Amino acid sequence: MEQRRTQTGLNIPALVQSAGYPRLIITAFLLALMVYAAVLDLPIGQLVSSILVRFGMNGILVLAMIPSIQSGTGPNFGISLGIVCGLVAATLSIELDLVGLAAFFFAVAVSAILGSLVGYVYGLLLNRVKGQEMTVGTYTGFSVVSLMCVFWLMAPYKSPEMIWPYGGEGLRVTITLQNRFDKVLNELLAFDVVGVRIPTGLLIFLAICCALMWVFLRTKTGMAMLAVGSNPRFAASSGINVDKFRLVGTVLSTVLGAVGIVVYAQSYGFLQLYTAPLYMPFFAVASILIGGASIKHATIMQALVGTFLFQALLVVALPVANEAIANNLSEVIRIILSNGMILYALTRKEAGGDLG
């Protein structure tokens, strides 16, 4: 392919290629929406704050896709397993009457432990259904979320903040975290810049997770996992135990999902139980795919870019759409965008063929 250099020395075609057309189009669309939002006199500062918060709270859930994709099990459609682990951990912290950062970190620690146990079992399942991980994962997620509805009803929690006010049995659909760990990360070291509130703690936490992931991918284990995901037959011929490293990827992904939902909840301010986790995997999968990942290859950068674009689009598009069409389309747009993106990624001819 001929690559022309512009006068400034920038290699524009190469830049376009490395970013990919979908991301350029989305970015252009986003900028156009921003301009339109300004024209409509919407509060830009608030919009930007909102984008940063949503980016930070969703980032870890999207990051959870990396180990599963890298280990060859594809995007983790069964991340809802991790999510319910995180929810159990969070409810436990409330039950134990913890507050503030202590409550948050307790929830994170417990969710990681639960996540690794559940992830291990889930990984064993995935090793038996090679090639169909995405379908099996989706339905495993659906089943487990439904099963957990029973758990939420039957669990012997006593905290009056969580159980139904009238009956005294079973947990509420939505539990407020107001007196627990609502926004403990968001407000940690937070500051204002030109009308934009920076959720410093949240972003730092995400950065630490990314750094840990970055290091992990550069360990011997991470390398083996990457080899297993790229070509299981190659890995086997190099003496690598394929099933073991697929298991590692699934455990890691589930743990990140569990931790991710705790971070999500502290920012959102509520725990959403029962059927709320049902469709969360799709938004996470869509995010990383928007970032340019395929079902066989994903990087941390793609996860971050994807999360940012996806969330920013939602934050900006909704008020603009509401203003323009005067109707609440938020959920509809979210679903169209995420499912459309998944469809696009799954139908790309990349699997097996030549890249680009």
Add this chain to the structure above:
Amino acid sequence: MRCGVAPLGNPVVCQQTGGQQLDEQYLLEIKNVSKEFFGNRVLKDVNLAVAAGKIHSLVGENGAGKSTLMNILFGMPVIHNTGGFSGEIWFGGKRVDIRSPQDAMNLGIGMVHQEFMLIPGFTITENIKLNREQTKHNLVSRMFGAKMKSLDFKSMRADSRAALDVLGLTIDEMLPVAGLPVGYMQMVEIAREIDKRNVRLLVFDEPTAVLTEVEAQTLINAMRMLAEKGVSILFITHRLEEVLEVSEEITVLRDGEVVASLRAADATVERLAELMVGRKVEKVSLGRETQGITGSGRQVVLALENLHVRMPGEAVRGISMEVYKGEILGIGGLAGQGKLGIANGVMGLYPAEGRVVKEGKVVQINNAASALANGLGFLSEDRRGVGLLLDQSIEFNIAVTAVQCQDKFVKAFCGVKLIDTKAITEHARRMIREVDIRCTGPQQLVRRLSGGNQQKVCIARALTLQPDILFVSEPTRGIDVGAKRIVLELLVRLNRELGMTIVVTSSELAELRAICDRIAIVYRGRLEGILSPDASDREFGLMMTGEKPGRREVS
């Protein structure tokens, strides 16, 4: 007659017809057919003529161009998608232009495939009549048209029965194909072709490869019977005795050229074997200096004892042999005879039984990690499927096995085994220089490299492990001619300069003879014998086709 009409007739064929009446009609004539794949000439001026009602055999090594010739005859898309071919095909006295398999079928050319094209869940009758079903009218079809006609099982059964009877097969025609022995499946394939009413020429593509002796004999009888009924047969096979037994004329193909076209009466197994193998390449100029390999001073570095490997299509059925320290041992044989299974079994890629002993120590089989830990390295014949991570960088490919098996390029940091990326890049740069990989740098994706350079990446990966014994399978498959030589020279250099023992498995006998000290020939999963590279073409040909029971060891 054709010979006189066609200005470019093949002189060899003309000589043959010269003695006969000129009015003998050829059913199929292939004239001056040449074919190139991306500048790589695979067929050069091939001429072939099959007389009506005669059996004509086509013999040649793997890669001699037989399949390409058949693909041309059947108008396969692979031919037309790669620029077509030059030359002419005449069928039944007319020049024909076969653009698709359907055209070939309409002309009355049938093919019995090497791989079965049968639907397991269907009965024999249904398979024979697939897409040519006989139908009869029923009430619905009279009202709604021919699409609604029902199957006429009675007449379909009768036809199938007749076809099976021709082949001497007593099996019930309503049995499902699934579960039939392979020999029967092959017969069902043939029955399907026989059942086609207009069939005038049948191509048998190595039909006896999967058959037992008795089944093969039945098949040969069936071929004779068909020929008597006026069907011409083009018989492709490696079994030279069958060729002599059944055919009237024989064409030998080698490297895409017709090297001989002779009558069966004039041929012997030895002569055919010699013609088939030929000597194609001169020795790699590095000179074979055997380093104490011959004589009594040689040392056994690896011993295989009664090795069985369950590799589909390349099964090994009990091989015992020894590899000497510092030699280049070749393993040759025709495709499907099991030569590829040996290395794959030793390296733990396919389930194996038996014992592998390296320098007195038993190597655990069915365990890739153990083979690698014992200093065995492997370049797979399936480079893109097993040998490489196509979507990873060159340096990742080179280093990954060493990192995993030997903890190379690993530095421990607080108990975490981190990868030393700097050391990997440095090592990759050195390797790129040493084995001369043409690339933009260590970070380039392996997918973007040419076949030859991909093979060099595989070699670099194996070298990084510093193996004592390197197994190399089909080192030049899918590599262009110039790069082939470079790869072979590299192997010789490793042997000479590093003293590495190398076991090369290759379908190309010529390249084995160019670089090896000894060549083991595998036939039907067993060791047929070990020859010196200087042994005659005849000896190689006979051993590869299993025609020579006596074994000869080189000392």
